[in-house]
Amino acid sequence: MSTKNQLVPGISTQTPILEVGGDILSTNVDFLRQDLSSLLEASKAATVFELRLPNTKMVDSAGLNLLVWFIKSVRARGGVVRIALSDRNVLRTFQFTRLDREIEIVRTESLEPKRKMEVH
């Protein structure tokens, strides 16, 4: 099941943004991993990576493992990860696993309209 993730025009070329299509679960992490890998490959100069989770209601342990992999990958190149989310249960999940200490979390009520963008 694809998450139908979408790239969003960033504030600058140094802030690629990926909007995740839904939950991040064991059944779709492979698809998201592909999108995140493409994002990393296409944004070698970026220092801040933003993941937007407007429709994410649940992240299971496989989803957390994927996010950890992404965070480590970004850190390896000196960058940071910002996650914008709007679900309190997802926020609790990050807090209980202390992932919230490794990333910047932005609590949002609504997000900017998304536009499709090709990955170069």
Place this chain on the structure above:
Amino acid sequence: MPSEKRVLVAEEDPVCRRFVELSLRCGGFNVIAGDPEEARRALDQYGSDAFECLVSCYNHAQDGGLDLVDWVRQQDATLATVVLASMQDSHMVEKSLRGRSCDFLEKPLSVPTLSQAVNNAVATTGQRRGLSYLTQGVQAAGLVQKTLLSSVLSSSDTPIESYFRPKQQAGGDFLAHYRTSGGDDILIMTDVSGHDLEAAVMSAMFHGMARGLIDSGVTIEEVLTRYNQVLLTTPGFEARPSSIAVCCIRLSYTSKSMQIFLAGAPPPRWVNATGWLDSSTHVFSTPLGWFEHARPAVLLTDLPSTPVLFWTDGVEDLAGQLGADPMSVASALIAAGRTGVDPDWIDEAHDDILVARVWAGVRYSDTAMQETPVVSARYGRLQAAQIDALQALWARSLDLAVADLADSMRFDVLLCSREAVLNAIIHGCSETEEASLQIDWLPLSREIRVRVADPGPGYDAEAVALANQGLEDGHRGIILMKSLASTIEITQRGARVTMTFREREETYDVH
């Protein structure tokens, strides 16, 4: 010779009225004629069922004709009416009459046309009244069924809760209770194929025969075998084959045992001494009326210390439609039977619905506070890929069985159940083994308990206990469960996990 076809004519104009009256008398009708007011008085005096047709003439100046038609429809919807109108009024009258009268005729009239129209209306009245009588009969039969069921259950000193909803006014599901001279309780739940008056009659026939035979000392197994023969060999039944699914439970307090007889019905469920839901789902049986050689499946077990829940297959079908575990549907229906308020999803049922819970040998307490499993399932490794669908079923089951479940609690239960089940089936099961999941609702404390067990050897619990957080690898599933559950107990080296969840105060800080 006056006919039995009695017609009431309502016409303001005396000449036209006389013409219609004489024309109909010549056609063999028994006619009473008057102006609209006189016609209304005649209906009041004799009753609408004294007539088979009303012929009403429209008068545009007074609109008396249409008023009378509407009045008659309200008093007796089975009485067909024929409206007569002049050519100048015909379009308007015809349009306004749509659905309100049986026929419409334009003046000037021809006698054959009038006679034919009234004949058709009389026939229509006959059909409507026949249908109405049948409907009332079915409703009466349904009322008898419900009354009998309530009476049977309320007269027993063994507490029995139930919920019964036939698909139509009367149905083929029924539950009977007998007390033997030795003090045993026998409950027989039946589901006759079809859910109409015929099914209700077949159900009554079975229960009548069963009661007589049991009172005579015939064993339950023999009762079922004999009735199977009745269905298969009675002349006339072969043209309209019928079958009956039966679940019979015999509770013996002297021997502290429970005997179950199954003929094509879903097996009863109860929580056993280990706290897990027990049932005889591996037992297969065929309904009565299918095969000559078929015999009921018979099971013997200890008398449970918890209530026994059982239902007809309409509940199983409904659970499938709703995407929920049958236990959650049955539990919600038992609660509905207690409150008398039908759940809004009950209209989705395609079959009769009957579910019962018997407290046998159990100290009868506040039934609303009884712990109840709402999900009980076994999963193998191949189902790991279907975990999203399984989770959706658990969610739906919780929503049906637990009123006002807090969103955060629901989330915690679902995420932790997902983690525990995935761990169990991926790491604790071989290709052919299965893990067990049970989700219980504890209404007294408003807690949910989740139990997962697998046959595997377990894991290094110490390493997991040391597993931390943040960016360290692995064990996030266990960390999630330990964080989100109110309590967690991990035994048998992790092969058994028991978690409880209770509502929490929600305070979140964004760092």
